Amino acid sequence: MNAVDTQEMERIYDQHHESVYRLAFAYCRNCADAEDITSEVFLKCFARKQPFENDTHETAWLMRVTVNQCKDLLRSFRYRFTVPLDEAIPAFDSSEESEVWHAVMNLPAKYRSVIHLFYYEGYSTSEIAGMIGKSETAVRTQLHRARKLLRQALGEEFENEADETLLQCRG
Amino acid sequence: MKQMRHYCSAADKLRHDPACKEEIMAMARQEKIHISKRGIITGTAAAAVLLAVNIGVGSFLYSQHKALDTASNEPAEVSEYEVKEAPVQTTAAAEQTVTETTATTAKEKTERTTTAKNQKEAKTTTVVKQDKQTAVTTAAKNSNQTAATTAAPKSTAAAPKATTAAPKVTTAAPKTTTAKRTTTTAKHTTTTAKQTTAAPTTTTAVQKPPVTDRLTYNLVPADKTGWTSAYENDLANNVYRAQPGEQLRVDLKVKNDPGTYFLMMSFDFGGVQQLRAEYGSAYAGQHGPSLLGNDDLSLPQTIDLMGKMSDMHAADDSVIVSYYVKVPQNAGRYTLTLEGVNGEVRSLGSDGGEKGYRNFTFYGLDILVGDTPMPGTADPIISEPYYAAEDTPNNQTNEGDPYQTNEGDPYSGLLNVPAYDSPAEAGNTMAVCVESITAHAGDKHVPVRVYVKNNAGVVSLGLRLIHSSGISVEANGRKPDFTLDSAYADCLALSSLNDEENIWGFSVIGDEGVNSDGTILTFYVDIPDNASAGDVFKISTHLEDLITGRLMNLGDICTVNGFVRVVE
Incomplete structure (x- = not known):
């Protein structure tokens, strides 16, 4: 069943587990679910029979499966009727960090994921479209709406950075 | 000033528990051993316990949910949940818990926590699909849905039990309805x-x-x-x-x-x-x-x-x-x-x-x-x-490769709108145009404008420019050199670029529509030193998508291609 050897599993895990976890967290907003999803994603990955075409394919596959796993969770009976624990909040360095973080976390789930993939992971809208199975138009619309909601939540102080700032921010 | 980089720096602080790695690796390794050597027996036992635990939790949650319903202000939506979910979960819970709890160990419980959630999903799906008289197929599919393959046999086995619960809450009518619709x-x-x-x-x-x-x-x-x-x-x-x-x-x-x-x-x-x-x-x-x-x-x-x-x-x-x-x-x-x-x-x-x-x-x-x-x-x-309703059906997770790479056809995924070679041809139609200019051989940093006329209010625009390989696009690392016009700078953000294969992809998103005609962005090209007077380097314009301030049909939109003509 497992098509990936241990060494390769470790490489894949080491390379992507933080990204998968953070994306899952952006969706679920709690570390327990994010960890579960991370586990599920990597187990699926390790059980995958076909090799990835390249690194891009590998990354995109993992991101997409993460998104799908998160969607599964959001649809699940358990998730609908329980409130995610407000835990694993990072230790913020500034009030701006805290406010922006919470504003993003308070966005609807689909906006959070798009915001995270775009701003944090640095994917283009076309790449995100491929990952979440929507058209690029839909992704852009979601980004647009997410920013609108962020501006509403954060007020006039919220500024949509110039591209250079974002690139720096993405490291 | 609050900016998105604050979100990025906060997200940087999120750390995945390092201990998870060993757990995941162990689960992955055990899966291999389990399948090849221990077979169905252990898998069935583990799945049985997980199902029982899972159902117990589901039952508890449902009872909590019912209590919450009393205080809800939206009775219509809540009542649907009641009818849909509860009886199936609770009835099955009683059956499963009694018969199968004894067959497991504490270790298996811990290791299969993730499976439990999937098992729950699988069971719910099974019940509904049973209603469509496809129990066998559904059970087989559900077995794939579990993260741990070992649970599959149990998942299949659980289907008939869940099926027996289904008629208690569903009438014959929906079956008939579904069948009619299907046919x-x-x-x-x-x-x-x-x-x-x-x-x-x-x-x-x-x-x-x-x-x-x-x-x-x-x-x-x-x-x-x-x-x-x-x-x-x-x-x-x-x-x-x-x-x-x-x-x-x-x-x-x-x-x-x-x-x-x-x-x-x-x-x-x-x-x-x-x-x-x-x-x-x-x-x-x-x-x-x-x-x-x-x-x-x-x-x-x-x-x-x-x-x-x-x-x-x-x-x-x-x-x-x-x-x-x-x-x-x-x-x-x-x-x-x-x-x-x-x-x-x-x-x-x-x-x-x-x-x-x-x-x-x-x-x-x-x-x-x-x-x-x-x-x-x-x-x-x-x-x-x-x-x-948020997402497309979840078929990607269970069937085949959920991600297909694009083949890189520069003309794929484009809107089928008319393309002209001069602005005059566009008439009164909204047009996204590339400027046609003249330049000299060896000129560097030659500005070429992308502009819009008869603007209906650009909110979102995906633009692909495909240029002649004879000219080169100035690039700064990954990013070609360009400037967004001031009319768009406040409300539009560049999102994607691809400077390979002589293609540039521009994508802008607006917070508000921009209604005025004028430049969207300017990009810069280098003319080859050995170009001859009369050489023409084409730059074609293609729309990937467009969101405007009003409903537009594709016949209401066009593009205008541009070129750089080399002169003496």
């Missing part, structure tokens, strides 16, 4: 299947007859008499008998609108040719600029309206959008209905956030050509509860 049109079959897959709860919801005060959308032939009302005749769709090749207008009407902040619906035209579309009076003047989705390569089949920070209100039977269509020549039944899982309809919450989806009833339109018989009675589409 009538292929299109409709797809829709039903998607609903079931995405949200197992839907099946029960469909049993409920629509009530007269429920938010209802109706696709009806405009200015026609003699069509059959779905609501009055217990049909899934309104029915209109058309002449072959007839052109008609189809209106989407709304009734009992309690206030809508966000409305997005995509339509499947079922083989009927779209000619054009236009918004009606229902929400005229109430929505913001982002309202057009030019999805795919077709005419706008997605309506996408958002209120101006307040709910929009529509009068009963007012028209949201009108589609002009042409009926096929061939005899048959052509169904216009919602595409995909569902539409999204939301209202604005009192706290400024968006509330859950509004439940609604949707009646499509069956167009009958020739002597095609009338469809039988069936239920309309009933919207799904919150989250269910």
Whole structure:
């Protein structure tokens, strides 16, 4: 069943587990679910029979499966009727960090994921479209709406950075 | 100043527990051993315990949920959950817990925590699909859904038990309904299947007859008499008998609108040719600029309206959008209905956030050509509860590779709009143009403008420029050199670039529509030193998508290609 050897599993895990976890967290907003999803994603990955075409394919596959796993969770009976624990909040360095973080976390789930993939992971809208199975138009619309909601939540102080700032921010 | 980099720096601090690595690796390794050496017996035992634990939790949660229902202000939505979920979960829980708890160890419980959740999902899906009389297939599929392959045999085994619970809460009627819908049109079959897959709860919801005060959308032939009302005749769709090749207008009407902040619906035209579309009076003047989705390569089949920070209100039977269509020549039944899982309809919450989806009833339109018989009675589409409508069906996770790489065809995924070689040819049509300029051999940093004329209000624009390999594009690392015009700089953000293969992809997103004509961005090219006077380097313009301040048909939009001509 497992098509990936241990060494390769470790490489894949080491390379992507933080990204998968953070994306899952952006969706679920709690570390327990994010960890579960991370586990599920990597187990699926390790059980995958076909090799990835390249690194891009590998990354995109993992991101997409993460998104799908998160969607599964959001649809699940358990998730609908329980409130995610407000835990694993990072230790913020500034009030701006805290406010922006919470504003993003308070966005609807689909906006959070798009915001995270775009701003944090640095994917283009076309790449995100491929990952979440929507058209690029839909992704852009979601980004647009997410920013609108962020501006509403954060007020006039919220500024949509110039591209250079974002690139720096993405490291 | 609060910026998105603050989110990035905060997210940087999130760390995945390093201990998880060993757990995951152990699970992955055990899976291999388990399958190859220990086989089904252990897997069945583990799955049984997980199922029992899982069901116990589900039962507990349900009881909590019921308690919460009492205090809910939205009884209609809550009552649907009650009918849908609870009896199946709790009944099965009792059976499973008693018979199977003894067969496990504590270690297996711990190791299979993730499986438990999947098991729960699998079981719920099984029950619903059972209702569609496909238990065997469903059980097999569900076995794939579990993260741990070892649970598969148990998942399959659990299906009959869950099945026995199903009749307690579902009547014979929905089975009949589903069967009818399945046999009538292929299109409709797809829709039903998607609903079931995405949200197992839907099946029960469909049993409920629509009530007269429920938010209802109706696709009806405009200015026609003699069509059959779905609501009055217990049909899934309104029915209109058309002449072959007839052109008609189809209106989407709304009734009992309690206030809508966000409305997005995509339509499947079922083989009927779209000619054009236009918004009606229902929400005229109430929505913001982002309202057009030019999805795919077709005419706008997605309506996408958002209120101006307040709910929009529509009068009963007012028209949201009108589609002009042409009926096929061939005899048959052509169904216009919602595409995909569902539409999204939301209202604005009192706290400024968006509330859950509004439940609604949707009646499509069956167009009958020739002597095609009338469809039988069936239920309309009933919207799904919150989250269910958010995404496409979850088939990617379970079937095949969920990610397909693009082949890199520079002309794939483009809108099929007219392309001209001069602005004059565009006439009064909205045009996205690349400037045509002259330059000298060896010129560097030559500016080329991309501009818009007859602007209908750009909110979102995906633009692809394909240039002659003879000229090079100045690039700064990954990013070609360009500047956004000041008119767009405040409200549009560049999002994607691809400077390979002589292609640039520009994508801009607006917070507000920009209505004025003028430059969107300027990019810069280098002319080869060895270019000769008279050489022409073409730069073609292609639209990937466009969202404007009003509904646009593809015939209302064009592009204008540009060039750089080398002069003495």
